[in-house]
Amino acid sequence: MKSRTIKVDYLARVEGEGALHVKIKDNTVVDVKLKIFEPPRFFEALLRGRTFHEAPDITARICGICPIAYQMSSVHAMEDAFGVTVDGQLRALRRLIYCGEWIESHTLHVYMLHAPDFLGYPDAIQMAKDYPDIVQRGLQLKKIGNEIVALIGGREIHPINVRVGGFYKVPAKHELSPLAERLKWARDAALETVRWTATLNFPDFEQDYEFVALRHPEEYPFNDGRLVSNKGLDISVHDYDNHFIEEHIQHSNALHSVHKGRGSYFVGPLARYNLNFDRLSPLAQETARSVGLSHICRNPFQSIIIRSIEILYACDEALRIIEQYEKPDKPALEIQPHAAVGYGCTEAPRGILYHRYRIDDRGMILDAKIVPPTSQNQKTIENDLWQFIPLHVKLPNDQLTLQCEQAIRNYDPCISCATHFLKLKIDRV
Amino acid sequence: MHEFSLIKDLIRKISTIAHEQHASKIISVTVKLGALSHISPDHFRDHFVLASRGTITEGARLNINVIADKTDPLAQDIILESIDVDVQLYT
Numbered sequence: 001m002k003s004r005t006i007k008v009d010y011l012a013r014v015e016g017e018g019a020l021h022v023k024i025k026d027n028t029v030v031d032v033k034l035k036i037f038e039p040p041r042f043f044e045a046l047l048r049g050r051t052f053h054e055a056p057d058i059t060a061r062i063c064g065i066c067p068i069a070y071q072m073s074s075v076h077a078m079e080d081a082f083g084v085t086v087d088g089q090l091r092a093l094r095r096l097i098y099c100g101e102w103i104e105s106h107t108l109h110v111y112m113l114h115a116p117d118f119l120g121y122p123d124a125i126q127m128a129k130d131y132p133d134i135v136q137r138g139l140q141l142k143k144i145g146n147e148i149v150a151l152i153g154g155r156e157i158h159p160i161n162v163r164v165g166g167f168y169k170v171p172a173k174h175e176l177s178p179l180a181e182r183l184k185w186a187r188d189a190a191l192e193t194v195r196w197t198a199t200l201n202f203p204d205f206e207q208d209y210e211f212v213a214l215r216h217p218e219e220y221p222f223n224d225g226r227l228v229s230n231k232g233l234d235i236s237v238h239d240y241d242n243h244f245i246e247e248h249i250q251h252s253n254a255l256h257s258v259h260k261g262r263g264s265y266f267v268g269p270l271a272r273y274n275l276n277f278d279r280l281s282p283l284a285q286e287t288a289r290s291v292g293l294s295h296i297c298r299n300p301f302q303s304i305i306i307r308s309i310e311i312l313y314a315c316d317e318a319l320r321i322i323e324q325y326e327k328p329d330k331p332a333l334e335i336q337p338h339a340a341v342g343y344g345c346t347e348a349p350r351g352i353l354y355h356r357y358r359i360d361d362r363g364m365i366l367d368a369k370i371v372p373p374t375s376q377n378q379k380t381i382e383n384d385l386w387q388f389i390p391l392h393v394k395l396p397n398d399q400l401t402l403q404c405e406q407a408i409r410n411y412d413p414c415i416s417c418a419t420h421f422l423k424l425k426i427d428r429v
Numbered sequence: 430m431h432e433f434s435l436i437k438d439l440i441r442k443i444s445t446i447a448h449e450q451h452a453s454k455i456i457s458v459t460v461k462l463g464a465l466s467h468i469s470p471d472h473f474r475d476h477f478v479l480a481s482r483g484t485i486t487e488g489a490r491l492n493i494n495v496i497a498d499k500t501d502p503l504a505q506d507i508i509l510e511s512i513d514v515d516v517q518l519y520t
Binding site for chain 1: 435436438439442446450456503506507508509510511512513514515516
């Protein structure tokens, strides 16, 4: 036995927090498991014993890309519990800040994560060498989304200005004007984004999905509406728990959410678009048609175009809101807490985000339930891979890996926050 | 939230090296923590002890050198500097 010192100098890296295991036997797929081992963070338990007005700031910490979604679902759930309706300009400001989040989150995914897959680059940095103008346009566009969030929310990441009942502080009309100028550029850039993404090559891949999204009588949905699907679902957000259930499965730390009678379902831009095409602005509808899309799109790979159309819509909608804005008299409505249960569901960039809180008579949270979009899409992602891999099973493993990563990235899953988010293991037996 | 994953990566790296070097035991592990690495030595130690359970690294002494200089090029990083091992000698 001999001791010795080994010099290493190795930089520790954040590991992929997701993995895909595929088992192939005689060119037939026999198993697909999408594993998410990002450690559970126990936010639902953290919320117990905190007051109702802390929920938007605590839950916003769940995600640095879509904090607004967490703030919006939580404030709507609390207002639902206490019987308060926020409307008029305060409601419009909430839509405006959500536009900012969609713009920054979608642009990040379209330009930095998804486009490199289509163009054959490992990441946007490599892509920038050959497509400097396009990557630059993406960065500028994302920045404008961030600016909206910063202006209304107080800062870009994890904003602090949202509260139950409204906001802590609301902007004067003249403070929004500079944004309008920038947004006109952004709307043009978004239009270019749609045209550009429509030129990418898409695998021929369509499935019979159940799309689930909010639907509002007049608007493309952000904060409210009924939960509807293309297979007959039409329920109030209050009934969510009667129709959907979260299942614990052994191979993943993320719960799988399923429809009680029909299993997997699909949330996010594609679902919103298919269920609400008629609620898009005329410009967004025209643009979709001009690049050859109909009002229904069942190819998840084309979600990159749909996401771009939603960026365009968000720019258009933000401009409309700013134009009609008048500073409200009060930044927030009074809230009188009492014992109640409140439900909230809003359209996060990645799909519906459901919150439910039980509150006691002092306004303390007794329990909380949060269902994020990625856990709702997880089963659909696995199903896609079951169908998709057999079409490409003869490819060498490295190419098959790229194809699978792209198929997963169609859903913009939250685990993609980590750059090397996926370890793919293909077993051929 | 990323500590768990970072430290798992380190333990895996240590195990790989130990295997390559035919080590029978890891005596100590030396790491450098950058001033901006968002982890304190105590916090790192707790995670390390937890993550090394059941691996060849379990029970190894942990030496932590903190880089205090925020302008150091490695200030944001966690660096595995060296490991001391007992090596099986083949004759």
